Amino acid sequence: MAGALVFLEHHEGAVTKGSLGVLGKAAQLFGGDVAGVVVGSGVREVAAGAGAYGASVVWVADDERLAAPLPQPRVDVLAKLVRDEGFETVLFAQSVLAADVAAGVAMRLGAGLNWDLVDLSADGVGVSPALADSVNVRVGWAGTPRLAVFRSGTFDPVEAGGAAEVRDAAVELEDFSELAEMVEQAHAEQQGPSIEDADVIVAGGRGLGGPESFSLCEELAKALGGAVGATRAVVDAGWYPYSAQVGQTGKTVSPKLYVAVGISGAIQHKVGMQGSGVIVAINKDRNAPIFEFADLGVVGDLHEIVPKLTELVQARRGS
Amino acid sequence: MKIAVCVKAVPDAAGGRRIDPATNRLDRSGELTLSDFDSYAVEEALRLVEAAGGEVVVVSMGPERAVDALRKTLAMGADRAVLVSDDALAGSDLLGTAQALAGALEREQPDLMLFGQQSADGGGACLWAAVAEQLRRPAISQASELTVEGGSVTGKRQTEFGYDTIRAPLPAVVAVSDAINTPRYPSLKGIMGAKKKPQETLGAGDIGGASESRTTVVGLDPPKARGDARIIEDDGSAADQVVEFLAGARLL
Numbered sequence: 296m297a298g299a300l301v302f303l304e305h306h307e308g309a310v311t312k313g314s315l316g317v318l319g320k321a322a323q324l325f326g327g328d329v330a331g332v333v334v335g336s337g338v339r340e341v342a343a344g345a346g347a348y349g350a351s352v353v354w355v356a357d358d359e360r361l362a363a364p365l366p367q368p369r370v371d372v373l374a375k376l377v378r379d380e381g382f383e384t385v386l387f388a389q390s391v392l393a394a395d396v397a398a399g400v401a402m403r404l405g406a407g408l409n410w411d412l413v414d415l416s417a418d419g420v421g422v423s424p425a426l427a428d429s430v431n432v433r434v435g436w437a438g439t440p441r442l443a444v445f446r447s448g449t450f451d452p453v454e455a456g457g458a459a460e461v462r463d464a465a466v467e468l469e470d471f472s473e474l475a476e477m478v479e480q481a482h483a484e485q486q487g488p489s490i491e492d493a494d495v496i497v498a499g500g501r502g503l504g505g506p507e508s509f510s511l512c513e514e515l516a517k518a519l520g521g522a523v524g525a526t527r528a529v530v531d532a533g534w535y536p537y538s539a540q541v542g543q544t545g546k547t548v549s550p551k552l553y554v555a556v557g558i559s560g561a562i563q564h565k566v567g568m569q570g571s572g573v574i575v576a577i578n579k580d581r582n583a584p585i586f587e588f589a590d591l592g593v594v595g596d597l598h599e600i601v602p603k604l605t606e607l608v609q610a611r612r613g614s
Numbered sequence: 615m616k617i618a619v620c621v622k623a624v625p626d627a628a629g630g631r632r633i634d635p636a637t638n639r640l641d642r643s644g645e646l647t648l649s650d651f652d653s654y655a656v657e658e659a660l661r662l663v664e665a666a667g668g669e670v671v672v673v674s675m676g677p678e679r680a681v682d683a684l685r686k687t688l689a690m691g692a693d694r695a696v697l698v699s700d701d702a703l704a705g706s707d708l709l710g711t712a713q714a715l716a717g718a719l720e721r722e723q724p725d726l727m728l729f730g731q732q733s734a735d736g737g738g739a740c741l742w743a744a745v746a747e748q749l750r751r752p753a754i755s756q757a758s759e760l761t762v763e764g765g766s767v768t769g770k771r772q773t774e775f776g777y778d779t780i781r782a783p784l785p786a787v788v789a790v791s792d793a794i795n796t797p798r799y800p801s802l803k804g805i806m807g808a809k810k811k812p813q814e815t816l817g818a819g820d821i822g823g824a825s826e827s828r829t830t831v832v833g834l835d836p837p838k839a840r841g842d843a844r845i846i847e848d849d850g851s852a853a854d855q856v857v858e859f860l861a862g863a864r865l866l
Binding site for chain 2: 470
């Protein structure tokens, strides 16, 4: 019987914070019986460091064919490792890559997968918020291995010291796993001041209607002395730069005030800003999930309300 | 080119989604509607076929009432719909759903299989990866741009670190993000025409049977409250009320 295996995603020579957070949670639940797995090319050094965050063993699949962060070859590595070593629990921190790997491994092994968990107990019950977080569902597994993906930012890494034994994992790839190829990876460049340090963020979403309406957010942000944020949808649509993106694939922020303008409040966005002190949301859709977790929600036309609000704030602050 | 789009009929958000206390599962007894995220995949399929020719088949799994939601995809322009519906499949988890959809896709043998980025009722954003695994086909997820050329598909996607461009030979599975296009509204002519388009219903036996759920629901708890949210409808004074609220919270 073996304990838990944690998928350690890495980027530019470091294991991601989310993965290390899940590793720490696993160490808390399963004590010394926790292993990590690092998959990539030239990643041996990345692996060794994971001992300080709770892994007693780190498996390394180091192969040129694993250089690009594509899911399917990683499914091959993890599925074989879980089968050969008999891991009963396999844990992932949510990411674009990890979700695809987890689902592939679950299918290959015929294993149960629960996702978007915010907690897990040692006896195998997870907590998954549902219906715009209006209810917490306690979820379980009908057998082993138990696979789980944790929501972004659920656990912070805990550096406890210690060293991990590094072992080699076998790399045997399926024919179809190598069909998808990475053509290009463009890493985002930072533009302008970081929103991570701002006390006030005014963020815009698809409800703005078009890129030109971001000026409404910029003016309100300026009046409040804050920075401008954006949702993934509008960044992907090219309305605003990636460096301003708040959410799962963007930045996690916790300003004193977060004003969400035309943002529906999808989980993808919520996980990046739910730690904000006060959340004010302006949206025309009364059913938008953002109203479930805003401190003040305004149902109305942002094109009417935001310019008025900017004027009032300017008057109040004497600017 | 033959494109299959996998979609889900979900309880209408306007009707209020709730968990059925008897089954601990989402109450699907009310009106069902096409999951918003799936309309982007339908739209992308229609655009690809409009440019290159071919057929768009919509594939779904759900109760029989889901045909009404599927009709919207036909009204948008899809050529036909296939619904996998069987009591034995009710309450399927990720693996059961993926197996059923993979079974229906095997029958269709499409060149391209599209998914939306997630389901609107809390499903995980990873179903396509399980389907691709079952079908042993390459997969690209979260594509915000898509091109099909010379027997391969190229997708650009956003990750936590920037943008990836990934190419895969057809047949392939691609999940598209909601940034990829603006879905069309069905025209009146489309709505009228949808009623005449072929709709097929498959049972579990047609797609290789049902499988036991490997995940369970243990129970439900109310979430920790964030405090009392205040919601106001704008009657012209909303901006003033926001300023008062911010001043009261010492944020101005």
